[in-house]
Amino acid sequence: MAQEVVMPKFGMSMEEGTIVEWLVKPDDEVKKGDPLVTISSDKITNDLEAPASGVIIEVTANVDDTLPVGKTLAYIGEKGEKPEPGREEPQEEPQAQQAQSSSTQTEEEPKTNGRAASDSRHIKISPAAKKLAKSKNIPLEELTGTGPQGRITKQDVENYERPASEEPAPQTEIVPYAGIEEAVTKTPVRGMRKAIAENMHQSLQQSAQLTLMKKADVTDLLHVQKQAKQSLEKDGETVTLTLTSFIAKAVVKSLQAHSHMNSAYIEDTIHTYPHVHLGIAASLDNGLVVPVLFHAEHQSVLGLAESIQKLAEKARENRLDTSEMSGSTFTITNLGATGIEYFTPILNPPEAGILGIGSLQEEVVMIEGQPQARRFLPLSLTFDHRVIDGDPASRFLKDVASALEQPYQMLL
Known part of the structure; x- marks a missing residue:
């Protein structure tokens, strides 16, 4: 039977959360404890971990969706399995899954050479470091962790030196302003x-x-x-x-x-x-x-x-x-x-x-x-x-x- 992944309750006062980023996609295999999705509430941003091992058979929430606590986000099951209808009314998150929600770090086995694995789901990295790496467009596999057990820290991200040829170009859009077309950066306000x-x-x-x-x-x-x-x-x-x-x-x-x-x-x-x-x-x-x-x-x-x-x-x-x-x-x-x-x-x-x-x-x-x-x-x-x-x-x-x-x- 497919296992529901629901909007967690990161703290007693949290009533809803916003999907910031999916770290997996349908048909991906996951292990219990793997980070699945980054969720932002009005005060904090955390990764939600898989409540069970299996295959992502369906994702029911999109990036930028804001959903109440207890709402179904995805299903984990066996390959080819069809999910049963999810809950329609938000409920309190089960204690078992709440305990599996990670607010401290995203961890799996690192490569034996100390370099983070190429699969971003198997990288030891703190949420703050991961967020900073994303903002700088730094591939996680390019980072070397200096923290406990090879964990990538925020300082590791700040110390990363990108080859000059790899510097990302700013994301801009040409829009008219006062009759003149200008290149501006647009950032959605969320979380x-x-x-x-x-x-x-x-x-x-x-x-x-x-x-x-x-x-x-x-x-x-x-x-x-x-x-x-x-x-x-x-x-x-x-x-x-x-x-x-x-x-x-x-x-x-x-x-x-x-x-x-x-x-x-x-x-x-x-x-x-x-x-x-x-x-x-x-x-x-x-x-x-x-x-x-x-x-x-x-x-x-x-x-x-x-x-x-x-x-x-x-x-x-x-x-x-x-x-x-x-x-x-x-x-x-x-x-x-x-x-x-x-x-x-x-x-x-x-x-x-x-x-x-x-x-x-x-x-x-x-x-x-x-x-x-x-x-x-x-x-x-x-x-x-x-x-x-x-x-x-x-x-x-x-x-x-x-x-x-x-x-x-x-x-x-």
Whole structure:
């Protein structure tokens, strides 16, 4: 009897998914656990593995189709077998198949010489590396894996050097624009990019956003961070104590003192939360995700650093579950690595506040009549004016800056 392959449920909040790419075609032989199809939800993109061994006897969903969880995508059976009619109503994914859905990697036996097999279904490669290779039009069989058991990593893709004669030409289309024909690149908006577009448009359309800006003198904080980082390294700790972990602690302490900032505007009602579920925006190759530090008020600076590090690793490897990216009450977004100072971050709906972090700036200031070089951190607070007025929002931002300027208080 043919085995149905159904739209999986990658996380508790997933209701539907979009077919990004079929990795197999009808009449292909597959083994249980082989990657069949790449699926994108509103937050993550994963490969779905074969629930059984056999032959792909029929594919019932096309690339770009968006289908509810439980909908039949394909059938696996014996060669020549005819599939029975699939389910018409979406159902919860069976636990067995959900367990077979891969959110971490696509793996089979590699060639013994360390080079990936020519059949893309038998290549050890992480989803992030596979996605990057596809965007660069790099054949997977040309890549050599340096990860565990020959697994191809994202770094392997980035280090790949293509012969000059093989550089792909950009895909363009000639279209008329203002009476002149121009070559343009067309990219369908789908998956994560579509979700981001819809959420950001909704955020601006359905809230009254205002941004306040202030800089914090973090000269002393940087000294504390450096000393603490060196101490942890001596003790053999693997946690990296970043500036972001101190910023997170400062924000959490300030949210506890200004509960109105830890709120959301939902259906003409202001919801104020007793706990701080802190979202940390993370940029990916194909978009943006916001993993959440739940009950952040119970964590020390070191605990926040460890949580941030783990979530960042999972984000880079596309291993975040949708439950880890839902339920934040306030968000931090950091553009410091790009050299940006101040900007106007867009609220992560339905939250009432988001703090943008800019690039460290060095300035000479007068202190007790003497010039001193100091390091300043630009802060940009966007808030929903339907929930908060300018004065309480400015006091919250002032407290965040004060906490960063008095780092030892955050360690107590």
